[in-house]
Amino acid sequence: MEVGLDLHGERNFDLLLRKILHRLTEVMGAERSSIFLLDEEERELRSKVAEGSEEITVPLGVGIAGEVARTGRSLRIPDVYRDSRFDPAFDHRSGFRTHSLLTVPLKTSRSGLIGVVQVLNKTDGGSFNEEDEELAEAFAGIAAVAIETKQLFLELEQSFDAVIKGLNAALDARDPAALGHSFMVQAFADALARIMELPGDQRRLVHYAAALHDFGKIGVPDRILTKQSPLEEAEREEYELHALKTKILLERLNLVGDLAEVAKIAPFNHKRFGGGGFPPGPPEEFEIPLGARIIAVADELHNLRSSRYGNTPLPMDGAVARIAAQQGERFDPAVVAALLKLCPELPAVEAEGRRNYEAVRIHFS
């Protein structure tokens, strides 16, 4: 029961697999454990987090793990070197010497077989008995459900990410001169959050808030959005409404849980650290969420690097200097400090943003 709690409480997939191996080795009184997950499309098993060795793939039905995966039945082998199905290459690669081996399928009622676990060498030197097999199967039942739950979650999160990319591709298609603005700002903001060592959940928020920071621009007319010269006063006012529209839209979308915070960050990247900016109203200076202050710098960096609104693009160091000159007034000095620290990496970060954009870019015919 304690194991089940521990496994299901783990949010990180790799750490979950490591925990499973650690717990399994401990519970079974063994020297080591290993885990293989099924790649259904490829019809093969892939070793995961095998300590001190690279990923191993085994076709379904081949070797001991492959046979357990194929039949769905556990196998106990007292001396693997006397079993023709055992491939000594495993030991050669890991530098470990396997004697007795217990291999158990990972199955769930929803997905069927999802992989196998192997327990290697009892610490007392004996071989695994029927009781060990039952215990390992019970453990595998818990582990399989924990893995499946985590996989479903990761799949949904990847799909969520994919749809946000699609949304940005749709936005950027309206404004080709923006050259993938949302993707570039996201790449810069992610890098700043990393340099500033924000915790994982905060970085996730910055990631999605950056992607959605200009969502309200779908409510800005083409004649303003794509204008290739500086905006007139009335146009600028209409343009600035986009931040308010981002706020209204994100609130309407009703993001929930951790992601609800995105609506509290994304619309506020045009607020000025020293006071003022838009949209009008709260939050006032010093209450602007850190995520919004990060996105403010990322946003301006890409604006200075692009040729929107008839700008002449600046070289990277010129753009950084221009931002640094406005710290305290327009930008948070802490974020500017992170930007200066990030300087040597900026060309690589920019190239990554460009790649993300090109991957989903829509070319109008």
Added chain:
Amino acid sequence: MEVGLDLHGERNFDLLLRKILHRLTEVMGAERSSIFLLDEEERELRSKVAEGSEEITVPLGVGIAGEVARTGRSLRIPDVYRDSRFDPAFDHRSGFRTHSLLTVPLKTSRSGLIGVVQVLNKTDGGSFNEEDEELAEAFAGIAAVAIETKQLFLELEQSFDAVIKGLNAALDARDPAALGHSFMVQAFADALARIMELPGDQRRLVHYAAALHDFGKIGVPDRILTKQSPLEEAEREEYELHALKTKILLERLNLVGDLAEVAKIAPFNHKRFGGGGFPPGPPEEFEIPLGARIIAVADELHNLRSSRYGNTPLPMDGAVARIAAQQGERFDPAVVAALLKLCPELPAVEAEGRRNYEAVRIHFS
């Protein structure tokens, strides 16, 4: 362990809560159990799936459940009617007579307190002892993690849904004459899938594929997309490319898991059941996924009901008759049969699609 497996394997949230109550009552040898979940914002507990009674809300700190939620410590009460914290209104509403009561907090390491469970009346007539309390706390530990995991999943799924809505709002803003086409098609397709009694995971696929069936239209130039008269031959060819663009885009987005199927459904709603249609190439007739055949009917229904491309909108029965006349040739007779069955509900379904659209509609200034 069996309980843990059973709980974590359950995908439906309400069924999960019911299972928790059923199992808890069984394990504890009690007459009944109830569960309250914390609404952190409202600072109150809400009863869930209490059999035979409506939802009850309890402010944090009030009554027995409220006190356990506030202190995070279990409470055992041998005779609740001698305890001033007990509110007899619970029994009045449920028609149940509570004698002894064990109340245990639901806590996880990630979220802290998420609710409480209550176990009512030992079947042997005695009161709950320390051992019962320990058992209930162990059970509550498993149940809390199962609930939290499911809540995180539901939150992410709701956010995924929200972002798809945002994507559609962005698409529809480009083509105001479409009057929320994606939302309308989704409402019709959802209703058809329901009438056809598709299993839950298939209905989920239809739901998302319908929302994304015109995603490729962001690659269609304005002059074609918003033209208010019938398309010329060359324009029609360019227009038809959108299905191919939907296919390419959805494949690029790299949706994974169950949702990967969306890319295999969404682009094919212009394939004709009797052969032909676009995009050219596989799948050929009779291999068109059912989801795409459903969306084909939903799509045409909204086209006939709207004034795009200079059409005169048809009344609902006229639109249905027009589609029915093309069954076998352009549309799948099974889907047309479902449409005819759905007829009395169609105005309500249409109104629902309209509401979904209005909720996130972007008004250009």
